[in-house]
Amino acid sequence: MRVSVRDLQVTYRAPGGLALPALGPISFEVEPEQFVAIVGPSGCGKSSLIRVLAGLQKPSSGSAYLNHQPIQEPSSAVGLMFQDSNLMPWRTVIDNIALPLELAGVSKMERRAQAADLIPQLGLEGFEEAYPGELSGGMAQRVALGRVLIQRPEVLLLDEPFGALDALTREQISLDLLQLWQQSGATAIMVTHDIREAVLLADRVFVFSQRPGKLIADVHITLPRPRHSDDMFNEAFGDFVRQVRAAIDRA
Amino acid sequence: MSRFTKLLLLVTVFLLPFSIATAQDDELIDQTFLLTFIPNIQFSPTYAAIANGHFAEAGFNVTIEHLDEPVVVDLIASNQRQFGIVSGEQVIMARFGGRPIVYLYEWFQQYPVGVVVPENSDIETVTDLAGRNIGIPGRFGASYSGLTALLAANGLTEQDIDLEEIGFFAPDVVCVGGVEASVVYLNNEPLQIAQRAEQGECGDVTGVRVLPVAAEVDLVSNGLVTNEETIANQPEMVAAFVSAYHQGLQDVINNPAAAYLLSLDYVDNLPISDDLQAALEAEAAAQEEFLATNPDREAIAESRQTMYDRLHEQFSSEELIQLQVLLKSIELWDAEQLGVTDLASWEAAQNVLLEMGFLNEPLDLEAAFTNEFVPGFEE
Amino acid sequence: MLANVLSYTLNKFISNEKYVLKPRRSVVRRYALIATPLTVLAVWHFITLLELFPVFIIPSPQAVGIKLIAVIQDGRLWLHMGVTLQEVLGGLFLGVSVGMILGYLIAHIPVLEDLLSPIIVAFQATPILAYAPLLVIWFGTGITGKMITGALVVFFPMLMNTIVGIRSVPENLRDLMRVSRASRWQLFAKLELPAAMPVLLTGLKTSATLAVIGAVVGEFVTANAGLGYWVKVARDSYDTPLVFVAVISLTVIALSLYGAVSLLERRLLAWQRRHRLVD
Numbered sequence: 001m002r003v004s005v006r007d008l009q010v011t012y013r014a015p016g017g018l019a020l021p022a023l024g025p026i027s028f029e030v031e032p033e034q035f036v037a038i039v040g041p042s043g044c045g046k047s048s049l050i051r052v053l054a055g056l057q058k059p060s061s062g063s064a065y066l067n068h069q070p071i072q073e074p075s076s077a078v079g080l081m082f083q084d085s086n087l088m089p090w091r092t093v094i095d096n097i098a099l100p101l102e103l104a105g106v107s108k109m110e111r112r113a114q115a116a117d118l119i120p121q122l123g124l125e126g127f128e129e130a131y132p133g134e135l136s137g138g139m140a141q142r143v144a145l146g147r148v149l150i151q152r153p154e155v156l157l158l159d160e161p162f163g164a165l166d167a168l169t170r171e172q173i174s175l176d177l178l179q180l181w182q183q184s185g186a187t188a189i190m191v192t193h194d195i196r197e198a199v200l201l202a203d204r205v206f207v208f209s210q211r212p213g214k215l216i217a218d219v220h221i222t223l224p225r226p227r228h229s230d231d232m233f234n235e236a237f238g239d240f241v242r243q244v245r246a247a248i249d250r251a
Numbered sequence: 252m253s254r255f256t257k258l259l260l261l262v263t264v265f266l267l268p269f270s271i272a273t274a275q276d277d278e279l280i281d282q283t284f285l286l287t288f289i290p291n292i293q294f295s296p297t298y299a300a301i302a303n304g305h306f307a308e309a310g311f312n313v314t315i316e317h318l319d320e321p322v323v324v325d326l327i328a329s330n331q332r333q334f335g336i337v338s339g340e341q342v343i344m345a346r347f348g349g350r351p352i353v354y355l356y357e358w359f360q361q362y363p364v365g366v367v368v369p370e371n372s373d374i375e376t377v378t379d380l381a382g383r384n385i386g387i388p389g390r391f392g393a394s395y396s397g398l399t400a401l402l403a404a405n406g407l408t409e410q411d412i413d414l415e416e417i418g419f420f421a422p423d424v425v426c427v428g429g430v431e432a433s434v435v436y437l438n439n440e441p442l443q444i445a446q447r448a449e450q451g452e453c454g455d456v457t458g459v460r461v462l463p464v465a466a467e468v469d470l471v472s473n474g475l476v477t478n479e480e481t482i483a484n485q486p487e488m489v490a491a492f493v494s495a496y497h498q499g500l501q502d503v504i505n506n507p508a509a510a511y512l513l514s515l516d517y518v519d520n521l522p523i524s525d526d527l528q529a530a531l532e533a534e535a536a537a538q539e540e541f542l543a544t545n546p547d548r549e550a551i552a553e554s555r556q557t558m559y560d561r562l563h564e565q566f567s568s569e570e571l572i573q574l575q576v577l578l579k580s581i582e583l584w585d586a587e588q589l590g591v592t593d594l595a596s597w598e599a600a601q602n603v604l605l606e607m608g609f610l611n612e613p614l615d616l617e618a619a620f621t622n623e624f625v626p627g628f629e630e
Numbered sequence: 631m632l633a634n635v636l637s638y639t640l641n642k643f644i645s646n647e648k649y650v651l652k653p654r655r656s657v658v659r660r661y662a663l664i665a666t667p668l669t670v671l672a673v674w675h676f677i678t679l680l681e682l683f684p685v686f687i688i689p690s691p692q693a694v695g696i697k698l699i700a701v702i703q704d705g706r707l708w709l710h711m712g713v714t715l716q717e718v719l720g721g722l723f724l725g726v727s728v729g730m731i732l733g734y735l736i737a738h739i740p741v742l743e744d745l746l747s748p749i750i751v752a753f754q755a756t757p758i759l760a761y762a763p764l765l766v767i768w769f770g771t772g773i774t775g776k777m778i779t780g781a782l783v784v785f786f787p788m789l790m791n792t793i794v795g796i797r798s799v800p801e802n803l804r805d806l807m808r809v810s811r812a813s814r815w816q817l818f819a820k821l822e823l824p825a826a827m828p829v830l831l832t833g834l835k836t837s838a839t840l841a842v843i844g845a846v847v848g849e850f851v852t853a854n855a856g857l858g859y860w861v862k863v864a865r866d867s868y869d870t871p872l873v874f875v876a877v878i879s880l881t882v883i884a885l886s887l888y889g890a891v892s893l894l895e896r897r898l899l900a901w902q903r904r905h906r907l908v909d
Contacts, residue, residue, distance in 0.1 A: 054809050074809045086802045090824045090901045100810045103820065131901040151810075321865045329684050348868025349686045391866070609867060 001077060001154035001187050003030040003053065007062035009212075010048040021212035023048045025062060028206065028215055035181065035188040037198035039248060040208025046191040049213070050159045053189065054080045066155065076104070079153030079186075081161045085140035087132040087147075094119070094128045097146040104151070114150055121180060122146045138169035142176070149180060156181065158190035162197070170194070174201060175229055182226055195248070199223075199240045200232060207247040217247035279312035282492070285323040285335030286315055290518045292573045293438065293580050295510040296358065297336075300499025302513040309491040315517075324476075328352050333481045334492055339471030339592070339600050340396055340609075346619050347610055351479040354620035356493050358500065359472035360586040361465035364397030367425065367441045368432045370458035377405040377462055386417040386430035393472075394434045397464040400603045404467040426453035437463055438579040446568050465583075470603065471596040471620075482621070493624040497590060504585050505542055507555055507577050509535035522570050530565060534558050548587065555581065590625035689871045694878075697871040706860075711879055713856040717773055717845035718883060721780020725844075726837055729785045730830070733792025734822075743793075754786045758844065762851045771852045780844030784837040791833030795826025828902065831895045838887035842880060857883070 009024035023045030030036050038046050051057040052064050055074035064071045066078070079100075087096045094115045095102075101111035119125055122142045132140055141161060148156065161177075162170045174197050181188055181201075192198050198205045199221055207217035221240050223231060231237055286294055297315060300306050306313040318326070320341050326332040328350035337345075342354045366385065368374045374383065380402070388394050402408060417424045421433040422443045435441060441461050447453035464470060475496060482489055503510040508531045515521055541554060555578055562571060597616040604610040622628045671691055677683070678690040685693070701707040736743045762779055769775040799822055807817050849858030857880050864872035 074811050080809045103810045103812045103816050131904045134904050345868050
């Protein structure tokens with residue numbers, strides 16, 4: 001699914017009535033099945049962009065489109081993963097994963113079967129009936145990932161999904177995400193602070209400026225796919241990382 | 252002088268008068284006198300015994316506390332308090348329940364309950380009540396016992412009448428014709444209904460007649476109680492307390508105008524105005540002079556009526572309603588010999604309780620009361 | 631209390647390493663169940679033996695036991711308990727439903743809070759004892775009046791807990807429901823209700839015991855049956871053992887309700903007792 005943004009601006013109203021521009025104006029186009037990573041200083045409006053694309057927030061001006069249709073409200077074709085796992089603590093792992101299907105009215109047997117199919121790919125075998133309180137942070141994020149993937153989204157929005165994890169867990173889960181995304185055929189837009197993660201996963205890395213966030217660089221990562229963890233030791237990989245960092249330093 | 256010393260000095264100066272006052276009061280025994288209900292003109296004998304110094308002369312510093320009847324009984328039975336006023340039936344039931352309560356002095360010589368009917372009603376006697384619709388506050392307390400006794404004295408039971416629980420709204424219910432007759436306290440509701448009728452605010456009712464329980468049967472009524480322990484250990488104190496109360500009661504019977512005035516300090520919302528106050532003070536003073544001539548009981552009763560008539564020329568019956576309550580109550584209190592009860596009236600009360608099923612066997616009534624401490628009583 | 635015994639025994643049989651109560655605490659609990667009432671009885675017995683108070687103030691446990699057997703046999707205990715239980719359950723149901731519905735509305739429509747809070751706070755600040763006689767005049771002397779009294783006492787804690795519970799639902803989870811295109815009903819049933827459940831159950835626990843107080847207050851004003859009425863009648867007829875029987879019966883009702891809600895809590899909030907197994 002194609003994601004396009006035209007002259008998009010998000011402005012917040014401060015308590016005193018003062019207008020606080022958070023994002024834009026910004027325009028870009030993401031091709032179907034492309035993976036875009038967004039990096040930039042904190043408070044540059046990345047999360048606002050994700051919320052607009054998810055249909056959770058109306059832009060102040062300009063528009064965002066899915067396949068040329070303006071985004072007015074949340075769409076079933078879009079899956080969103082939050083900064084924290086955002087699981088329901090009273091639901092088991094399998095019921096958390098199956099939630100989107102449950103809300104869509106899929107029968108209990110069917111949705112549990114679909115969730116069970118995802119469990120091995122997420123590395124959650126044996127924890128089907130565990131509660132979120134019993135999981136580590138990385139496992140919780142895997143459940144959250146499963147919950148997004150189960151609705152087979154055509155657009156995957158990821159708002160710093162692994163920000164709170166330690167480096168080792170983070171790298172492992174990034175690679176799993178890469179794997180799962182490649183199978184899914186979805187367009188992905190991910191906000192991240194980790195340049196290496198961005199380069200490893202993305203086809204393009206967008207670099208945002210300070211608030212109000214504007215697109216100041218669009219780095220095409222031409223590393224071949226499928227990619228693996230070994231790719232991080234390539235010279236090309238390092239070049240891209242340096243390139244992105246240089247763009248950020250200019251931000 | 253430091254600030255602390257100054258403070259200490261100041262406190263001492265302030266407290267000095269109090270310590271002197273306490274020293275004086277030390278000679279008096281503190282007694283809490285337990286009453287039921289709420290402050291009311293009907294308790295004027297107690298107020299008079301305090302205000303006219305009878306309790307103090309007898310060596311008591313009395314404070315009043317109003318409580319529910321069972322609480323009054325239990326506090327006295329457990330000797331946490333020594334004196335109070337409850338009804339005779341409560342004494343019987345409390346003794347049945349193992350409480351060592353003893354009745355000392357009858358305050359109401361006549362049982363204060365009766366049946367009120369509109370004056371144009373064809374109910375002339377108690378037997379006429381058969382088959383009639385009669386209101387009652389509820390199936391409890393003195394009104395229920397009184398009705399049971401009244402009916403029983405005429406060979407009737409509750410089944411012969413159509414009894415309806417109406418709460419304490421007899422004046423309203425009678426005035427709208429909701430019941431044909433109602434069980435009431437003689438010194439309260441009949442006066443209210445009569446007053447409304449006088450003002451034309453009581454429907455078809457032009458006046459009232461009452462059928463008092465006391466006319467048919469002598470039931471022991473409200474009176475002073477203490478416990479067996481106090482009688483055994485401090486009989487002089489009991490005698491002194493009863494005597495002081497007796498004098499207060501006598502004061503009120505003799506001079507109701509003065510009693511009304513002194514009750515103003517104890518009862519909220521007692522109707523009063525500058526004119527009424529002045530008139531009552533004049534009446535009270537005149538009564539003192541009259542009493543100095545040693546009039547007999549009948550003459551005093553007559554003086555009460557003429558006083559009311561004089562006041563009524565000047566004041567509305569609405570303003571005099573509480574004085575009327577007092578005068579009506581005095582009629583129920585007054586007797587040739589105050590304070591005495593006889594075994595027959597106790598037996599009558601016990602029979603009512605047995606009939607109503609509140610008691611399942613008779614008890615030794617002789618132990619429930621004594622006339623020993625009643626001033627002027629001779630066997 | 632019974633619930634604790636049951637769950638302890640059950641746990642012993644079905645325990646797996648995922649879900650075990652700490653044994654020490656359970657042992658203490660099990661003994662406390664027997665020891666506490668026994669201690670109370672012993673102290674009570676001892677006090678009556680010493681004759682510190684006259685028997686009409688504190689009757690002996692035996693006298694109360696004999697009275698209890700008598701009123702069980704003549705059926706009066708079940709009659710009065712039944713009436714009070716009806717009033718309590720009715721009041722609880724009414725107060726909890728109204729409290730939850732209004733609390734839910736207030737949590738979502740802040741202007742309602744501004745409009746209603748003066749009335750609600752005024753009602754709450756006024757002791758129920760003061761206006762219970764009015765309720766009897768308005769709603770009659772029957773069971774309804776007592777249910778209303780109970781409902782009014784129960785209403786406030788339930789209302790507050792509902793407001794707090796609904797407002798504390800994480801905003802992120804609301805967003806999750808929105809992006810998953812949940813309906814209004816799904817938002818309530820799948821998110822708000824389960825998320826607020828711990829707070830709601832705490833409110834229900836408080837309410838269960840308060841409903842008993844409400845019913846008894848109502849019965850004290852006027853009644854023809856029920857345990858509160860029985861306490862009054864027993865006191866008015868100077869039957870202290872019967873007062874004790876009636877009071878103990880009230881305690882039993884209050885404790886059973888509390889126990890029932892606790893049991894419900896254990897079932898519904900089982901997830902809260904799951905601890906982390908993996909780091």
